[in-house]
Amino acid sequence: MVHPGVVPLGEEKPRWSLPVSTVRTRGQSEVWSAQSGVGGGGEGEEEEEEAEEEGEAGGGGGGRAGAGDRMALVSALTSPDTLEALAQFVAQELLDDAILNVVFEVHQSVKTGLLVLEMGSLEEDTKFLQVSAEGLDVFGQAPVKKQQECVCPSCSRNLAASRFAPHLEKCMGMGRNSSRIASRRIQNSTKENSGGGPVGGGGAAASDDDEDEDWLVDRKRKKRDKNSPRRSKNAKLAKAGDGVSSSGSNSNNNSNSGSVESTLASGSAEEKRAMLKQICGVVSEHTRKMCTRSLRCPQHSSEQRQAVRDQVLSGADPTTTTRAADSTTITTRGLGGEGEDIQVDIDGLDEGQLATSWDNDHSNTTSPADSTSTNNSTSSLARRTKTKKKSSSSSKSSKSSSSSHGSLLD
Amino acid sequence: MSSHVHSWSQFYRCLLSRGGGSVGTGGDEARLDAHSSTTHLHRTKWEPSICEIMSMEGCVHLSEFKSTKGTQPFRIIYSFFVFCTSKAARQQKAKWCVCSVCAAHAPRIHACLHCIHFACYQGHIQDHTTSMQHNLVVDVEQGQILCMACGDYVYDSEIRRIAVNCKEKARRSLGLSTEYRAWAPDSVEMTLLQAHPKRRRPTPNSTIGLRGLINLGNTCFMSCIIQALTHTPLLRDYFLSDKHVCQFNNDSTRCLVCEISRLFQEFYSGNKAPLILHKLLHLIWTHARHLAGYEQQDAHEFFIAALDVLHRHCQVPTLSTPREFYLSVHGNPPSNGDSTHTCSCIIDQIFTGGLQSDVVCQACNGVSTTIDPFWDISLDLGPCPYGTSKADKTVPTSLADCLERFTRPEHLGSSAKIKCNGCQSYQESTKQLTMKKLPIVCSFHLKRFEHSNRLHKKISTFISFPEHLDMTPFMSNRRNNNNNHNGITTHPTDINNRYSLFAVVNHVGSLDAGHYTAYVRQHRDQWYKCDDHMITRATIQDVLQSEGYLLFYHKQILEYD
Incomplete structure (x- = not known):
């Protein structure tokens, strides 16, 4: 209740520390002013002495000097005995004050019931007692590591806690291969999302997951067929072949695709901005693709990045300016089913909008990326032809198209 | 009447x-x-x-x-x-x-x-x-x-x-x-x-306030810093009394301060299972990109980065930059010479001190003084590379030695001439760092990792450090008076400059493969060793005999403004 160290005593401190000599001189001057007839009285509050010396106030019990006569007062104050007595008196007064303060505080809290409330009923502390035994920690637990799981805040996957840091590195698109991993990841997610269903997604994700295997808690599945999807949860749920498990992933996708799809379709400035917060985005002169490295990408200057941002946010697609007549050029309408009429290069679109979905997508179907293996993913062409169909032959299309998409991965 | x-x-x-x-x-x-x-x-x-x-x-x-x-x-x-x-x-x-x-x-x-x-x-x-x-x-x-x-x-x-x-x-x-x-x-x-009449009172022998932290894969650098932070008395008081006002709507997925606040709740929840700091790691990586990446990290670097992110998340949203804040308070921009620290967030209140740097021109003896804020003090351990005097050759063996060396006037040499305002010319000068304002928590970083001349090595010399530290000899007013007497004479100490050790972070192993552990203090004199998820009892002797990489001292006496 009363904070230690700030007990009212602290508050009184300035008064305590008043050197006696100061008290005296100030006392004198006060008396002077009292004599000269100012509305009566010294400024009592701080130096109670003054008030006590105050003749008008009729003070003067105990060892206090007689009132009125200034000279008598001064001489009394100069005598060490009186001074000592006065100092004692003031000290006593202050101490009483301080104690009274605490007493009142406690009284109030008792009377208003606060004390009882604050005390409450004490929990028995036996269950929190420390254990001191050889080989055990203070909680009484042996150092045997129980496999702990946690959910990645970035991709919402369930994984072993002890492998979280390496996972997160890749999940956030950092590290040695981060750029291409991230781009692949982005790519996968759009394909599935823009298609309105996980066409080919199963295959793509499966191969991704394959490499991601060691992060998963369930290690037994390591030897599974390459094309079978392997997201930890779905895989466990669906023990059957590809068809079943991909439908498992379908349901998973569908639950998630709504938001991403709308993101893609509308592609508002807000979302574009969000995407550009994640990747470098500078369009390469050679490959004509957006750089998917992080914002700190050393290859491009911040001026270049700024230029791309200006372009994108003003509504133009940065890649179309350089590659208008490309065979793979399509409209967004064809892709998303609704929305803008701007001519967009498919690859540029891929990466750009995918980055957005990368940000938003927490579905299990996208792998947080992994090693450099290039076996993966449906091409944009394949996706286009199979839009909005849930195909069980996704793995085939994935294989057939992997070459057509290779250029993206370099 | x-x-x-x-x-x-x-x-x-x-x-x-x-x-x-x-x-x-x-x-x-x-x-x-x-x-x-x-x-x-x-x-x-x-x-x-x-x-x-x-x-x-x-x-x-x-x-x-x-x-x-x-x-x-x-x-x-x-x-x-x-x-x-x-x-x-x-x-x-x-x-x-x-x-x-x-x-x-x-x-x-x-x-x-x-x-x-x-x-x-x-x-x-x-x-x-x-x-x-x-x-x-x-x-x-x-x-x-x-x-x-x-x-x-x-x-x-x-x-x-x-x-x-x-x-x-x-x-x-x-x-x-x-x-x-x-x-x-x-x-x-x-x-x-x-509604909740039950009260929990941590006794010296209870496990409340202690929690193991799961290693997420080479994240012991994080665990030990979090242990040190959660055992910082004033920070604990701040968070347990629910003082944080969030600028992100209490969204602990975005605000590191909220996440730390949540950690304090977890530490004092009585739960005995080790905590998984995955959200914290994610937050730090998103907000301090230079730290991101799966590799061995330096605990000191993490500490500074964590403070920085916390500090940024503490700030009042309307005054986003220190400069704006300064402008709002003072009306005119800060001059370069006097970078007054104006932030009053809990991190700055606890960890920020003021370091005074005096540059004395050798020609005219003119002194140019600047005061810079600091969060920690990095102390050199090896022999001074450029020093000539005998004092420069000796290798420090105690924290006091290190601090003495840190606050010693340093001759800047002929290659680093500084323009003197007094004589308007480039002159050789000496520079001295002293403590102008002491922080509530004083953190010392012993530079055990040496990266010089392409030679990377760890200095494992034993540096003794006291349980109670008096910073009076290193204060600006004290040190500057001593310049001519060479050395620290005994002075009456100011009780406001007294500190107590409350956490020590240790590094074991070599430069490229090592492990961090922390000793933390609880209930004034109980010490615990935190090795990821393992929390064991320790004695003050264990602590004082340890190598020491980061040392955290807390002021003994706090004054209210």
């Missing part, structure tokens, strides 16, 4: 007419009324659920008095005779607050609320109340209301507000800052306290 004046209002007018000075009551009273009406609302809300004794309602006699005479008498008594809000009021108090019977100023003068009558508690005020049937009196020192009919002091929230308000004004009129007030639950907290 008191013979013909019978009410306090009359008395008050009387005082004013006698030139007692004006008492600013007008506007404040209006505000007070607004306040009291809101408290009424609150009270009616929680009153039914509160038991009989749980009342800030005063007593029937007080309510009766308030309904007939209002709160005006209280205001007058409080502002004149209890908490004098002006010099004139102080004069009036000195004049009137004496026992009308024994003419003494003590003990415990009470003022009758019904008539103008002052008397002491040694019988005279009692005499007055019985003879006059005046039940209510006020203690003129503390402002408590005594009801003679009930025979006890009574408390009323409305009156309390008036008293608090007057007290604040009184302090202001004396030039004092706002008074420290102990925590008191408001109505919401009151209901919470009632």
Whole structure:
């Protein structure tokens, strides 16, 4: 209740520390002013002495000097005995004050019931007692590591806690291969999302997951067929072949695709901005693709990045300016089913909008990326032809198209 | 005067007419009324659920008095005779607050609320109340209301507000800052306290406040810093008293401060299972990109980055940059020479100190002084590479040695000439760093990892460090006076500069493969070794014998502003 160290005593401190000599001189001057007839009285509050010396106030019990006569007062104050007595008196007064303060505080809290409330009923502390035994920690637990799981805040996957840091590195698109991993990841997610269903997604994700295997808690599945999807949860749920498990992933996708799809379709400035917060985005002169490295990408200057941002946010697609007549050029309408009429290069679109979905997508179907293996993913062409169909032959299309998409991965 | 004046209002007018000075009551009273009406609302809300004794309602006699005479008498008594809000009021108090019977100023003068009558508690005020049937009196020192009919002091929230308000004004009129007030639950907290009557009191032998942290894959650098932070006494007090006001709507997925706040809750929850800091790692990586990546990290770097992110998340959203903040406070931009630190977030309050750097021109002896904020002090361990004197050659063996070396004047040499403002030319100079302002938590970083001349090595020399540290010898005022005497002479120490060790981070192993552990203090003198999820008891000897990489000291005495 009363904070230690700030007990009212602290508050009184300035008064305590008043050197006696100061008290005296100030006392004198006060008396002077009292004599000269100012509305009566010294400024009592701080130096109670003054008030006590105050003749008008009729003070003067105990060892206090007689009132009125200034000279008598001064001489009394100069005598060490009186001074000592006065100092004692003031000290006593202050101490009483301080104690009274605490007493009142406690009284109030008792009377208003606060004390009882604050005390409450004490929990028995036996269950929190420390254990001191050889080989055990203070909680009484042996150092045997129980496999702990946690959910990645970035991709919402369930994984072993002890492998979280390496996972997160890749999940956030950092590290040695981060750029291409991230781009692949982005790519996968759009394909599935823009298609309105996980066409080919199963295959793509499966191969991704394959490499991601060691992060998963369930290690037994390591030897599974390459094309079978392997997201930890779905895989466990669906023990059957590809068809079943991909439908498992379908349901998973569908639950998630709504938001991403709308993101893609509308592609508002807000979302574009969000995407550009994640990747470098500078369009390469050679490959004509957006750089998917992080914002700190050393290859491009911040001026270049700024230029791309200006372009994108003003509504133009940065890649179309350089590659208008490309065979793979399509409209967004064809892709998303609704929305803008701007001519967009498919690859540029891929990466750009995918980055957005990368940000938003927490579905299990996208792998947080992994090693450099290039076996993966449906091409944009394949996706286009199979839009909005849930195909069980996704793995085939994935294989057939992997070459057509290779250029993206370099 | 008191013979013909019978009410306090009359008395008050009387005082004013006698030139007692004006008492600013007008506007404040209006505000007070607004306040009291809101408290009424609150009270009616929680009153039914509160038991009989749980009342800030005063007593029937007080309510009766308030309904007939209002709160005006209280205001007058409080502002004149209890908490004098002006010099004139102080004069009036000195004049009137004496026992009308024994003419003494003590003990415990009470003022009758019904008539103008002052008397002491040694019988005279009692005499007055019985003879006059005046039940209510006020203690003129503390402002408590005594009801003679009930025979006890009574408390009323409305009156309390008036008293608090007057007290604040009184302090202001004396030039004092706002008074420290102990925590008191408001109505919401009151209901919470009632709803949850169980209280947990950590005893020295309980596990509350301790928690193991799972290693997420080479993240021991994070675990040990988090252990040090969660055992920082003042930071703990801040978070456990729920002081953080979030600028991200308490979204702990975005705000690191909220996440740390959540960690404190976890540490004190009594749960014994180790914690998984995956969200924290994700937050740090997103907000301090330079730290991101799965590799061995430097605990010191992480510490600084964590403080930086915390500091950024603490800031008031409208004043996003320190510069803006500075502008809002001072109106003009900070000059380069004097970078005053203006942030008042909890991180800066606890960890920021001021380092004074004096550059002395060798030609004209002109001194150029700058003061820079610091969060930690990095101390060199190896022999001084450029030094020539004997003192420079010796390798430090204790923290005091390191600090002595840190605050020693350093000759900048002929290759680093600095333009002197005094002689307007480039001159050789000496530079000295000293402590201008000490932080509440002083963190020392022993530079055990040496990266010089393409040679990377770890310095494992034993550096002794004390459990209690006195920083007085390294203060600016002290050190600068010593310059000519070469060395630290013994001075009376200032108790405000005394520190106690509360956490030590250790690094074991080599430069490229190592492990961090931490020793933390709990309950003043209990020490624990935190090795990821393993928390074991340790002794102060274990701690002081350890190698030491980061040392955290906490001030022993804190002052309130």
